[in-house]
Amino acid sequence: MALLKKFFNVKKNRTLILGIHGLSNKPPKKLLTSWWKRSIKEGLAKIDKSPTQFDFKMVYWADLLHKEPLQLGISDPDDPLHIDEPYIAEKNLRTAAYKGVLQKAKNLIQYIKEILFLSRLGLNKFRRPFNMIVKIGFKDLDTYYNEEVPENEQMFQPLFKERVRKRLTEIIRKNRKKDVLIIAHSMGSIIAYDVLLQLRGEIDIKGFISMGSPMGLPLIREKIMQDHGLPFDDEPLPPTPEGIEAWYSFCDRDDNIGSFYNLAHFYQPNTQGVKPIGKFVENNYKYWVTDNAHKSFGYLRCKEVAQVVSDFLVSGRSSFFTKSMQLFRRKGKDTKKPQG
Incomplete structure (x- = not known):
C-alpha cells in the first residue's frame, strides 16, 4: 500500500490539471477551485482503481471583468452577487431540486433564448441576431471579441482578451516540464484554444477537454479565424492547435450552448493528425432548480x-492517447456526424 501511494505521489508531482471556468461572474477563486476539485473527485470515484489525488490549478479570470465575486452568504436571489448554482454533491441534487413558479418561468425564458439563438435550428448562423443576443446575454464573450479601448488609454490598458490569454500562457509556460491536462468549460474553451493556437506547439499539452463548448457555432468559428488571421471561404474550419496529444469535446444533449458538440466536423486536424473527438454525456445539474445542463460541476463528475x-493521471505520455481512444471507440457510439 505504501509503495502504491508513493507511485501515485510521483505521478501527481509530474502531472497538472489546469481548469478554466466559463462565462459570467464566479465565486472567489479559492472557493471555485475547491468546488471544481470536489467535482473532479466525485467523477474519479466512479472509475475503478483511479487515483483521487492530483495537482490542480484554476485559471481564474472573472476578476478581470467583475469588481466583486459572487458570495455564499447572500440569500436574496435578486442580489447580483447571489449564487444561483452553488456546488451540490451529486447525491443531493435530485432531493434538493424544488422549483417554484418563478424559477420555472426563469428556466423557460432561458430555454427559449437558447433554442432561438444557440441551437442547431436557431439563428446562430445569422450575424445580426447572433451579435444582438451575445451583447445582451453573453457580455463576457462580447467583451472578448468586441472590446474597444479609448484611444487615449490604449498605451496603458491592454484588451481583456490579451490579459486573460496572458494569464493562461504564463501558467502553461511555468509548468512546461509537467504533463498538463487542460479542462475548459464554455467560454473557457475558446480562451484555451486561442492560447494553444498562439503557442504553435512550443509546449506539449497532453490533453485538452472542452465541456459545453460554443466553439462549434458558425459565427464563433468565423471570429476565431478572423482573430488569428486565418483565411476561410463560406465554411470556417479552424485548425486543431499543434502540440496537443488529444482533444475531447463533451456535451449534454440538452446543453444548447454546445449544440455543435462534435467539433471534429468543424475543426481540421493538426500536423500530427489530432482533431477533436465529440461525445454526449449526462450533466446532472439539469436536475437542480435552474435546469442547467451547461453547469461545469455536472460535466466534471461525468464518468466519461x-x-x-x-x-x-496514471498513464505515461505514449499510452494516454491510446487508452482514451479505446474509451471513445468502446462507448462513443454517438460520435457520428450530428444532425443538421
Whole structure:
C-alpha cells in the first residue's frame, strides 16, 4: 500500500490539471477551485482503481471583468452577487431540486433564448441576431471579441482578451516540464484554444477537454479565424492547435450552448493528425432548480470525463492517447456526424 501511494505521489508531482471556468461572474477563486476539485473527485470515484489525488490549478479570470465575486452568504436571489448554482454533491441534487413558479418561468425564458439563438435550428448562423443576443446575454464573450479601448488609454490598458490569454500562457509556460491536462468549460474553451493556437506547439499539452463548448457555432468559428488571421471561404474550419496529444469535446444533449458538440466536423486536424473527438454525456445539474445542463460541476463528475482524467493521471505520455481512444471507440457510439 505504501509503495502504491508513493507511485501515485510521483505521478501527481509530474502531472497538472489546469481548469478554466466559463462565462459570467464566479465565486472567489479559492472557493471555485475547491468546488471544481470536489467535482473532479466525485467523477474519479466512479472509475475503478483511479487515483483521487492530483495537482490542480484554476485559471481564474472573472476578476478581470467583475469588481466583486459572487458570495455564499447572500440569500436574496435578486442580489447580483447571489449564487444561483452553488456546488451540490451529486447525491443531493435530485432531493434538493424544488422549483417554484418563478424559477420555472426563469428556466423557460432561458430555454427559449437558447433554442432561438444557440441551437442547431436557431439563428446562430445569422450575424445580426447572433451579435444582438451575445451583447445582451453573453457580455463576457462580447467583451472578448468586441472590446474597444479609448484611444487615449490604449498605451496603458491592454484588451481583456490579451490579459486573460496572458494569464493562461504564463501558467502553461511555468509548468512546461509537467504533463498538463487542460479542462475548459464554455467560454473557457475558446480562451484555451486561442492560447494553444498562439503557442504553435512550443509546449506539449497532453490533453485538452472542452465541456459545453460554443466553439462549434458558425459565427464563433468565423471570429476565431478572423482573430488569428486565418483565411476561410463560406465554411470556417479552424485548425486543431499543434502540440496537443488529444482533444475531447463533451456535451449534454440538452446543453444548447454546445449544440455543435462534435467539433471534429468543424475543426481540421493538426500536423500530427489530432482533431477533436465529440461525445454526449449526462450533466446532472439539469436536475437542480435552474435546469442547467451547461453547469461545469455536472460535466466534471461525468464518468466519461473522469475516465480521461484518470487515464491522464496514471498513464505515461505514449499510452494516454491510446487508452482514451479505446474509451471513445468502446462507448462513443454517438460520435457520428450530428444532425443538421
